[in-house]
Amino acid sequence: MATILVTGGAGYVGSHACKALARAGHVPVTYDSLIRGHRELVKWGPLEIGDIHDKARLIEVMETHRPAAVMHFASFIFVNESVAQPDLYERNIVGGTEMLVDAMAVRDIRTLVVSSSAAVYGIPSFSPITEDAPCRPVNPYGAAKLKMEQALARAQRDHGLSWVALRYFNAAGADPEGETGEWHEPENHLIPLVLDAALGKSEAITINGDDYPTRDGTCVRDYIHVMDLAEAHLLAWRYAIGNDGGAAFNLGTGHGASVLDVVTTARKVTGHNIPVRAGQRRDGDPPALVADAGAAQRILDWAPRRSDLASQIADAWAWHLTLRK
Numbered sequence: 001m002a003t004i005l006v007t008g009g010a011g012y013v014g015s016h017a018c019k020a021l022a023r024a025g026h027v028p029v030t031y032d033s034l035i036r037g038h039r040e041l042v043k044w045g046p047l048e049i050g051d052i053h054d055k056a057r058l059i060e061v062m063e064t065h066r067p068a069a070v071m072h073f074a075s076f077i078f079v080n081e082s083v084a085q086p087d088l089y090e091r092n093i094v095g096g097t098e099m100l101v102d103a104m105a106v107r108d109i110r111t112l113v114v115s116s117s118a119a120v121y122g123i124p125s126f127s128p129i130t131e132d133a134p135c136r137p138v139n140p141y142g143a144a145k146l147k148m149e150q151a152l153a154r155a156q157r158d159h160g161l162s163w164v165a166l167r168y169f170n171a172a173g174a175d176p177e178g179e180t181g182e183w184h185e186p187e188n189h190l191i192p193l194v195l196d197a198a199l200g201k202s203e204a205i206t207i208n209g210d211d212y213p214t215r216d217g218t219c220v221r222d223y224i225h226v227m228d229l230a231e232a233h234l235l236a237w238r239y240a241i242g243n244d245g246g247a248a249f250n251l252g253t254g255h256g257a258s259v260l261d262v263v264t265t266a267r268k269v270t271g272h273n274i275p276v277r278a279g280q281r282r283d284g285d286p287p288a289l290v291a292d293a294g295a296a297q298r299i300l301d302w303a304p305r306r307s308d309l310a311s312q313i314a315d316a317w318a319w320h321l322t323l324r325k
């Protein structure tokens, strides 16, 4: 049994990781400012309120709980917001992570698993994307995640940090037992917005661009179940303990689903008509992002188990009905 500090544990992916950690017999200590999280999602261990920019508070919490490792989810996450406010994203993602690894160095905590993103790749020149594809982010969110990974490589050199960056493609779904799920305010991820339209909370789902060079003209993404992501963190932690240095792994299914695929599947799962309307492309949206997660499968022994699109939407729908009732 180990204690793990989970930054951003009051958020979507972090709360699922807390559940997976607790289920494996560990104690997740959530460290979250609650700026975008929800204390109601902190169910599997203590909550310590604090900002990742607050080094003294981080050190105090590390002294109190003496974690063996850190899992770092705390971040702003919206591409469109990053386009409007690039400095905010640089400070939150790069500056915040630098502060966290500084605090870890003070407490001599050397193992870190962090959430990175497919956004580091930008518009890929081949698909599915492997980790050695060139990283040419096309929005400030992706640029900040890439700089964050570079900051970890510096901390590896300077403090002996052993780290794994998990480059998620699109997190989706919810805890199948309904104890936690996706809860962003405002929401701008596709599946919850589609489910809002199914519930009549919005008139229609807006398709942001239908003239991309994809099968049906709409953006293609690789949706990966959030519980599969959570389990990858435990495997990555084990890997980081056994291997000095740093590594980045893609997490996805290898299968792309277009916006229209999501809408069609959601209609079947929910039994609701989901009206669609045409909208403008969004700045910084690559046409297609599909993972080659072969390295995570071979090296971490990870495999997605719940990530067919219908299962992800069914789990998201069950959670959505609770959240939006």
Ligand SMILES: NC(=O)c1ccc[n+]([C@@H]2O[C@H](COP(=O)([O-])OP(=O)(O)OC[C@H]3O[C@@H](n4cnc5c(N)ncnc54)[C@H](O)[C@@H]3O)[C@@H](O)[C@H]2O)c1
Binding pocket: 007, 008, 009, 010, 011, 012, 013, 014, 031, 032, 033, 034, 035, 036, 037, 038, 050, 051, 052, 053, 072, 073, 074, 075, 076, 077, 092, 096, 115, 116, 117, 118, 167, 168, 169, 170, 171, 172, 183, 184
């Ligand atoms: N959701 C996705 O599809 C997706 C895809 C790729 C990568 N990611 C990455 O996964 C991680 C988690 O994403 P999520 O969807 O769970 O986001 P989320 O917004 O649900 O959770 C993020 C949490 O971090 C906290 N936080 C933000 N800034 C903070 C700060 N300065 N100090 C302390 N706490 C802070 C928020 O309060 C929130 O609880 C992020 O790093 C994100 O970039 C998410």
